[in-house]
Amino acid sequence: MKVLFATGNIGKYHEAKQILARYGIEVERVDLDYPELQSDSLEEIAAYGARYCAESLGQPVIVEDSGLFIEALNGFPGPYSAYVFDTIGNEGILKLLEGEENRKAEFISVVGYCEPGGRPVTFTGEIRGRIAEEPRGEEGFGYDPIFIPEGEDSTFAELGVEEKCKISHRTKALERFAEWYKNNVAG
Template sequence: MISFITSNKGKYVEARAIIDGLEQKDLGYTEIQADTLEEVAVYGINEIMARLKEPAMLEDAGLFIEALGGFPGVYSAYVQKTIGNEGILRLMDGISNRKAFFKSVVVYSEPGLEPRMFQGIVEGQIGHEARGSSGFGYDPIFYVGEKSLAEMELAEKNRISHRAASMRALDEWLEGR
């Protein structure tokens, strides 16, 4: 059994579809202000391992918009809570370069093991409107091809998403040990 440390039920559902034997635990951990998702994730797992002393993982992800210099990036969760998808769409109003990517960093550790990191990226673009009712967060405004992530069923999203890629990489490493 691996404890997936997250309060986000959507992340847990997506991860559980890829990795067997996950248990969601909403333990909370310090999300430091840092320049990279990797720094945030490693700090978090080290804090968790000091308390938990069992196999655990966490995931940090960010939306990086090219025309906004990579914003919101490592601040994606805060930006989602404060200005949301409508705020991002307003920031993008009149901007023709709508290229963006999602990046996911999964970090795993267990007693006696240095943290192992796995990442996934999906490239797409910011749409002109929010579409779809599946998923969570920025999914309604992040498009891959003609569809937003929120218009995709879980299986379709998990074939292409950043989170699915990082989770699959962890799963392959775990199976290969």
């Protein structure tokens, strides 16, 4: 069994490969850029992206849209996480939270699946945690050096990809997708 994953983010691809391998699903990356719908909803963004990619490729495909929601910032950067990471980055986020005691945050991942001519389906995963006081660790990508999952003292970047992929938002979303896929598509 093989699924195409349209993403420009190599870190996401490596994680998805590792997670879906447990279900006997092989992942192949397609470097197809899809228009990111301006929306507050990760579900809408993932559904739109999946449909767009399925139509352009003429093949079934998954996309994944994720965001970091910080409580003290009313959920910012949320659906704007990619833009915010590319502009102010981890240092900018830490600056916004300077002196803030409420460090609570949540990572959310939404996987969108669509077949050509079909309706997109979405699967969501989430993990609670907190924002570190300073960036720590070398592994992973994006906000990993500043995100500490609940029940841990280390950031995702310190825990490493293997540990991260036991518990992450992306793992939960992809597991939900894989269960559905096995029952509804691949038999």
